[in-house]
Amino acid sequence: ETGVTQSPTHLIKTRGQQVTLRCSSQSGHNTVSWYQQALGQGPQFIFQYYREEENGRGNFPPRFSGLQFPNYSSELNVNALELDDSALYLCASSLGSQSGELFFGEGSRLTVL
Amino acid sequence: GIQVEQSPPDLILQEGANSTLRCNFSDSVNNLQWFHQNPWGQLINLFYIPSGTKQNGRLSATTVATERYSLLYISSSQTTDSGVYVCALDRELSFGAGTTVTVRA
Numbered sequence: 001e002t003g004v005t006q007s008p009t010h011l012i013k014t015r016g017q018q019v020t021l022r023c024s025s026q027s028g029h030n031t032v033s034w035y036q037q038a039l040g041q042g043p044q045f046i047f048q049y050y051r052e053e054e055n056g057r058g059n060f061p062p063r064f065s066g067l068q069f070p071n072y073s074s075e076l077n078v079n080a081l082e083l084d085d086s087a088l089y090l091c092a093s094s095l096g097s098q099s100g101e102l103f104f105g106e107g108s109r110l111t112v113l
Numbered sequence: 114g115i116q117v118e119q120s121p122p123d124l125i126l127q128e129g130a131n132s133t134l135r136c137n138f139s140d141s142v143n144n145l146q147w148f149h150q151n152p153w154g155q156l157i158n159l160f161y162i163p164s165g166t167k168q169n170g171r172l173s174a175t176t177v178a179t180e181r182y183s184l185l186y187i188s189s190s191q192t193t194d195s196g197v198y199v200c201a202l203d204r205e206l207s208f209g210a211g212t213t214v215t216v217r218a
Contacts, residue, residue, distance in 0.1 A: 035206065037154065042199070042208035058205060088154045092206075099143050101161035102206065107154050 004093050006105035013081050014113050021076045021108045023091030031055075032074040033102065034066060035090040043090055049074055078110075086112045115140045115202050119209035126190045126216045134185040134212045136200030143203055145176055147185050150197040150211065159185070159198075190216045 005024045013019050025032050031050045035043035045058035049068035063079040072093070078085055088109050092102040116139035126132055136145075147159040160167050160174040162183065167174055171190075176183040187194055195216045200209040 033206075042210060043156075043201075043206060045205040056205070090154075090156070092156075099163075101146065101158065102144075103158060104148075104156040109154075 004091060004103050004105035006089075006091050006108050008108055009106065010109045010111075012111045012113060015081055015083060017081050017112075018077065018079045019081060019110060021078075021089050021091075021110070023074045023076070023093075023105060025072045025074070025091075025093035026103050029093035029095050029103075030072050031094045031096060031100075032068055032072065033092045033094070034074070034076050035092065036060070037088040037090060037107075038084075039087070046076070081112045083112050086110060114205065115142065115207045117200060117202055117207050117209040119198075119200055119212050121212060122210065124212055124214045126187075126194075126214065128190060128192060128216055128218050130190050130216075131186070131188045132190060132214070134187070134198055134214075136183040136185070136209055138181050138183075138200075138202055138207075140181070141178065145183055145203075146201050146206075147174055147183070148199045148201060150199055152196070156199070187214070190214075192216045192218055 033048040034046040037043040047057040052068045065077045068074045088107045090107045092104045094100045094102045118137045148156040162176045164178045171188045173186045197211040199211045
C-alpha cells in the first residue's frame with residue numbers, strides 16, 4: 001500500500017506566475033483535501049475533491065483551483081501568485097468525504113519572490 | 114468554524130516521565146485526529162479518535178465527545194517523543210495551535 005505522495009517538494013516562483021502542485025492519494029482512497037500552512041501557523045483548509053468533484057471549499061480566492069482525476073490523484077493550481085502564497089501546501093487523502101482518517105503527504109514548499 | 118484550544122502550549126519533560134496533553138473544542142465533531150508534526154512540517158498520524166479510547170504503545174488517547182475534549186497521554190517519555198503534537202477536527206481540520214513537547218535526557 002503506497003502512501004500519499006506530493007510533487008514537487010520545493011519550488012520557487014515569482015509574483016504573478018502560476019503554479020501546479022500534484023498529489024497522489026493513498027491506495028483505495030477516493031477523497032483528496034488540500035491545505036495551506038504558512039510559517040508559524042496551523043494548516044488552513046483550501047478545498048476537498050470527492051470522486052472528481054469539488055466538495056467543499058475554505059476561505060480562498062478563485063485563483064486557487066483544483067482537479068481530481070479518475071485515479072483520484074489531484075492537482076492544486078494557483079494563478080497570479082502573490083508573496084503571501086509562500087507556504088507549505090499539504091495534501092491529504094481519505095476514504096469518504098465526511099468521516100474517516102486523513103493521511104498527509106510530506107508537502108510542497110512554495111516560495112514566491 | 115469550530116474553535117480548538119490545546120494545552121499546555123509548551124511542555125518540558127524529563128525522560129521517563131508521563132504527561133497529558135489536552136484538546137478542547139467548541140462544537141460536536143465527526144472526526145478528531147491527533148498528529149505529531151515533524152520539523153519539516155509533515156503530519157504523522159497518531160490517532161483517529163472521534164470518541165472512545167485507543168492505545169498504541171506508550172501513547173494513548175481518549176475523546177469524550179459529549180464534554181468536547183480529547184486527551185493524549187504519553188507514558189515513559191523518550192527523547193524521540195519531542196516535537197509538536199496537534200489536535201485537528203472534522204473535514205476542514207480545524208487545527209489547534211499545538212503543544213510543543215521537549216523531552217530531556
